[in-house]
Amino acid sequence: MSASIEERLYTIRYKADEQSHLIVKDQEVCAQCPSKDCLFFCPADVYDWDEGTRTLSIAYENCVECGTCRLGCSEQNIEWKYPMGGYGIAYKLG
Amino acid sequence: MAEERFDCVVVGGGPAGAAAAYTMAKAGLKVALIDRGEFPGAKNVFGGVLFRSQLEDLLPEFWKEAPLERLIVEERLMLLDEQGMVTLSHRNPGFADPPNSWSAMRAQFDAWFAGKAEKAGAVPVYQTTVTELLQEGDRVVGVRTDREDGDLYADIVIVADGVNSLLGKALGVHREWQPDEVSLGVKEIIHLPRNVIESRFNLEGNEGASIEFLGDTLGMTGLGFLYTNKESISIGVGIMVNDLQKARVKPYAVLDHVKQHPYIRKLIAGGEVEEYAAHLIPEGGFHSMPPLAGNGWMICGDAAQMVNAVNGEGTNLAVLSGRLAGETAILAHVRGDYSLGMLDHYNESIRASIVFKDLKKYSGIHGLLSGPERRVLFGKLPGVLNESISDYMSVNGITKEEKQKMLIHQLRDAAGGNVELLRLGLKGWRAINR
Ligand SMILES: Cc1cc2nc3c(=O)[nH]c(=O)nc-3n(C[C@H](O)[C@H](O)[C@H](O)COP(=O)(O)OP(=O)(O)OC[C@H]3O[C@@H](n4cnc5c(N)ncnc54)[C@H](O)[C@@H]3O)c2cc1C
Numbered sequence A: 001m002s003a004s005i006e007e008r009l010y011t012i013r014y015k016a017d018e019q020s021h022l023i024v025k026d027q028e029v030c031a032q033c034p035s036k037d038c039l040f041f042c043p044a045d046v047y048d049w050d051e052g053t054r055t056l057s058i059a060y061e062n063c064v065e066c067g068t069c070r071l072g073c074s075e076q077n078i079e080w081k082y083p084m085g086g087y088g089i090a091y092k093l094g
Numbered sequence B: 001m002a003e004e005r006f007d008c009v010v011v012g013g014g015p016a017g018a019a020a021a022y023t024m025a026k027a028g029l030k031v032a033l034i035d036r037g038e039f040p041g042a043k044n045v046f047g048g049v050l051f052r053s054q055l056e057d058l059l060p061e062f063w064k065e066a067p068l069e070r071l072i073v074e075e076r077l078m079l080l081d082e083q084g085m086v087t088l089s090h091r092n093p094g095f096a097d098p099p100n101s102w103s104a105m106r107a108q109f110d111a112w113f114a115g116k117a118e119k120a121g122a123v124p125v126y127q128t129t130v131t132e133l134l135q136e137g138d139r140v141v142g143v144r145t146d147r148e149d150g151d152l153y154a155d156i157v158i159v160a161d162g163v164n165s166l167l168g169k170a171l172g173v174h175r176e177w178q179p180d181e182v183s184l185g186v187k188e189i190i191h192l193p194r195n196v197i198e199s200r201f202n203l204e205g206n207e208g209a210s211i212e213f214l215g216d217t218l219g220m221t222g223l224g225f226l227y228t229n230k231e232s233i234s235i236g237v238g239i240m241v242n243d244l245q246k247a248r249v250k251p252y253a254v255l256d257h258v259k260q261h262p263y264i265r266k267l268i269a270g271g272e273v274e275e276y277a278a279h280l281i282p283e284g285g286f287h288s289m290p291p292l293a294g295n296g297w298m299i300c301g302d303a304a305q306m307v308n309a310v311n312g313e314g315t316n317l318a319v320l321s322g323r324l325a326g327e328t329a330i331l332a333h334v335r336g337d338y339s340l341g342m343l344d345h346y347n348e349s350i351r352a353s354i355v356f357k358d359l360k361k362y363s364g365i366h367g368l369l370s371g372p373e374r375r376v377l378f379g380k381l382p383g384v385l386n387e388s389i390s391d392y393m394s395v396n397g398i399t400k401e402e403k404q405k406m407l408i409h410q411l412r413d414a415a416g417g418n419v420e421l422l423r424l425g426l427k428g429w430r431a432i433n434r
């Protein structure tokens, strides 16, 4: 009865802001980053690496605002802010 | 918002901030309680169980009206290996009378608790993110929010903004947390009918059970939990971020792994995931606690790493620290002195409280959980213990004396020899006895 990450995220209520609260500071740093740990440790699969365009994409609408990438990106290449007040994740249960 | 002056602005409507705001508002101070969530609690996650003691000091008999799930009457500690488990379980009528703890949901409890502060007179400023602290020289004088004209001025700012504490970081009170000072908790709330929960866990009425487990988190430093709610089960794992970085597994894969354990699987079988959640847990403990006060500010709760990871206590320490900060603010208000010299009183109250004393007692735990010993503790030991106990309990013609020897040998080998076993035991003992 393991749900996929999509099914899991579907259980959470969000009010998505129009702007991303997560910004890659320098795509080149990601391109050079050997480990790309963010593709693993994020509990909401927000980060995705596109080999074709060689860019790191951010599905910020799915972010649960845990802060792991803020501390876990060894290059400190994520500019991490909170979404605007009232936006972002809104748990029903928590 | 027109420029407004408060006696105190509290940033964060979690248990720490709500406790501080309630304490001050009740004493007649003019207080603003700011939270960035749609409502206080909307951003918050815990295991979790709420403990009675520190909340009761603030709100006598709160449990008669607070939104709580089940009264915890049984606690189990479980050591899991891949297929088996060794359990220590405790149930005793005296343990739940007076109540010790309840399972709860934070989105509901925090909203209720902040409501108490509002009723006492605190001004709610929700759906509002504080973007920076306003400073004059070395003194904090207010906050800037993301609202239009959103500056709020106050004699004191209480920083209760949780584990990520961007404000604490901006104040420079703590350097950024290292990946071994925080764990990522991932959790699911799984719906099950009331009667199924009661029969699976041997409960009746509003009785509840809690299970904490260790091991089988794919060898990483991790602890798991399972709590019964009225009509659901909260299950989750917490994994140290540095291990998560190295292991390159998805955090929810660790949770899936645990959910498939033969023993756990049957406890949650047939249930449907109601909500998925993830949140950081401060794990640095005693040595990660920053300075707690300065000119015009105090910091409490998770923002100051006040979590006792050994006993799963966080909300209670947050409540206590919030109350102590609130009480210091009241004194400062009476004296009209908001300098570090005055607010250091909060620091002293914390030092005299269980926050400081318990974290100090367990100050070695962080080293144990982030050092090389964790491979043994979370990797080999649970497996070997499970096997050895199976051997010991099997009736197979081998004498008990022989079995006892085997058990000790197996444990010793898992730790890497006698000396290592002794060292691990000693280190474990010291970690919880300072
Ligand atoms: C998986 C997990 C399991 C846990 N299990 C337990 C348990 O069983 N029992 C227990 O007692 N503890 C448990 N804890 C710990 C407990 O949740 C925390 O210790 C507790 O929530 C700390 O309270 P706090 O008020 O300091 O912070 P929080 O509860 O995090 O509250 C911080 C508040 O500040 C707000 N905020 C943050 N930044 C801003 C800003 N810039 N502007 C405006 N608002 C802001 C947030 O919206 C939030 O409401 C657990 C934690 C986790 C993650």
Ligand code: SF4
Pocket: A029, A030, A031, A033, A035, A036, A037, A038, A039, A047, A056, A072, A073, A074, A075, A076, A077, A078
């Ligand atoms: S870990 Fe950091 S630097 Fe590496 S790819 Fe991810 S965001 Fe970029």
Ligand code: SF4
Pocket: A022, A041, A042, A043, A044, A045, A046, A047, A062, A063, A064, A065, A066, A067, A068, A069, A070
């Ligand atoms: S804050 Fe957490 S959920 Fe959001 S992108 Fe970073 S790791 Fe993923």
